[in-house]
Amino acid sequence: MNYWLIKSEPNVFSIKDFQTEKQTIWDGVRNYQARNFLQQMKLEDQAFFYHSNIKDPAIVGIGRIIATNSIDLTQFDPDSQYYDPKSTQQNPRWRTVKLEFVTEFTHSITLTILKQKFTVEELILVKKGNRLSVMPILHHVAARILELAREI
DNA sequence: GCCAACGTTGGC
DNA sequence: GCCAACGTTGGC
Numbered sequence: 049m050n051y052w053l054i055k056s057e058p059n060v061f062s063i064k065d066f067q068t069e070k071q072t073i074w075d076g077v078r079n080y081q082a083r084n085f086l087q088q089m090k091l092e093d094q095a096f097f098y099h100s101n102i103k104d105p106a107i108v109g110i111g112r113i114i115a116t117n118s119i120d121l122t123q124f125d126p127d128s129q130y131y132d133p134k135s136t137q138q139n140p141r142w143r144t145v146k147l148e149f150v151t152e153f154t155h156s157i158t159l160t161i162l163k164q165k166f167t168v169e170e171l172i173l174v175k176k177g178n179r180l181s182v183m184p185i186l187h188h189v190a191a192r193i194l195e196l197a198r199e200i
Numbered sequence: 201g202c203c204a205a206c207g208t209t210g211g212c
Numbered sequence: 213g214c215c216a217a218c219g220t221t222g223g224c
Contacts, residue, residue: 057222079207101222159223177205179221202224209218 051190052085052095053107053173054147055181063097063108066149072111074182075120075144076130082182089113089145096185096193098173099156106156107193115146153197165192 054074056062066072077083089095090113097109120142122130135141159174168175170189185193 055222081207103224105223176223177221179206181221204221204223206221207219209216211216212214
């Protein structure tokens with residue numbers, strides 16, 4: 049079982065929304081590196097849920113992968129903001145996964161804390177200017193994040 | 201709201 | 213294939 053981190057702007061989709069809706073399709077990813085990581089996700093992998101683009105960005109909870117490597121249908125929808133006119137049904141560009149809500153941390157782990165606890169090599173998230181919205185998390189880093197979620 | 205960092209686009 | 217211009221992300 050592997051760990052990932054996915055970013056979401058809480059104004060758009062928050063951990064509370066996730067909890068309420070129980071499941072969500074992680075569509076709209078339009079970055080090749082992030083797409084490739086989405087494709088590598090396996091059933092039962094877990095994803096740390098990160099709130100970005102707010103005053104105190106933080107890891108706020110966890111989701112679990114319940115469907116892998118699905119076609120992202122929004123790429124074919126001209127009315128979607130994620131519409132990609134260059135993608136074809138024969139050769140779809142963009143993939144997605146389905147996630148199930150697992151937990152919201154009682155104490156979220158802020159970016160400030162993450163920067164104190166982890167190096168850029170351990171956790172690319174803490175690198176200045178990093179914009180990757182889907183990334184793998186090393187096992188030992190995941191274990192320490194889970195500890196932090198209990199300790200704080 | 202600013203702007204650094206980065207990815208993408210398109211002219212050449 | 214290079215790279216300037218542009219658009220977006222996201223921390224601050």
